[in-house]
Amino acid sequence: MARVVVDVMLKPEILDPQGQAVVAALARLGFDSITAVRQGKRFEVEVDGELTDARLDEVRQAAGTLLANPVIEDFDVRVESAV
Amino acid sequence: MARVVVDVMLKPEILDPQGQAVVAALARLGFDSITAVRQGKRFEVEVDGELTDARLDEVRQAAGTLLANPVIEDFDVRVESAV
Numbered sequence: 001m002a003r004v005v006v007d008v009m010l011k012p013e014i015l016d017p018q019g020q021a022v023v024a025a026l027a028r029l030g031f032d033s034i035t036a037v038r039q040g041k042r043f044e045v046e047v048d049g050e051l052t053d054a055r056l057d058e059v060r061q062a063a064g065t066l067l068a069n070p071v072i073e074d075f076d077v078r079v080e081s082a083v
Numbered sequence: 084m085a086r087v088v089v090d091v092m093l094k095p096e097i098l099d100p101q102g103q104a105v106v107a108a109l110a111r112l113g114f115d116s117i118t119a120v121r122q123g124k125r126f127e128v129e130v131d132g133e134l135t136d137a138r139l140d141e142v143r144q145a146a147g148t149l150l151a152n153p154v155i156e157d158f159d160v161r162v163e164s165a166v
Contacts, residue, residue: 001118007125022126022149031145033138035084036129042090043105046119055116062114066105 002051003080004059008068009040043067044080051082085134086163087142091151092123126150127163134165 010016019038026034045062047055060077068075093099102121109117128145130138143160151158 009125009127019126025149026145029145029149031141033131033141034128034145035131038127040125040127042092042123042125043102044092044121044123045117048116048118058114058116062109062112062117066108066112 001049002047002055002082004045004047004051004056005078005080006043006045006059006063006067007040007076007078008043008063008073009038009075011072011074014072040073041067051079084132085130085138085165087128087130087134087139088161088163089126089128089142089146089150090123090159090161091126091146091156092121092158094155094157097155123156124150134162 016038019036022039023034023037026037043063045059047059049055056077056079063075063077064070099121102119105122106117106120109120126146128142130142132138139160139162146158146160147153
């Protein structure tokens with residue numbers, strides 16, 4: 001069983017109101033050195049059996065069709081443990 | 084300016100209905116080799132100036148008080164770029 005992590009973040013040119021709300025709240029709470037926050041999603045995906053190239057491609061395809069909206073989001077797929 | 088990434092995931096013993104919905108949808112779409120998904124949050128935090136230990140501690144404290152709910156979530160803080 002392998003674990004693959006998919007990080008999904010809004011593209012840099014897309015406004016992120018969630019992140020803006022977080023950075024404003026941090027400033028009110030006194031965390032002055034934090035100047036910007038962007039919020040995205042992290043998926044921990046477990047893949048059955050050995051992590052072949054075909055199975056990793058399947059995860060990439062799932063990320064591009066279901067986990068991320070490629071119109072407004074970028075995603076990054078990386079293997080965390082291939083055991 | 085340094086960039087720090089904060090990953091927030093539900094603790095393993097906490098039920099994750101979002102992740103369960105994702106894995107059920109993936110199965111319906113034919114992604115058979117994916118057996119489990121857990122969904123969490125990823126924050127990209129920008130810190131002003133040099134990343135001193137004090138500033139990194141500030142990010143850790145912000146993560147533990149605002150970004151994550153430590154009752155049900157674990158978080159992980161890591162430096163992505165310290166320039």
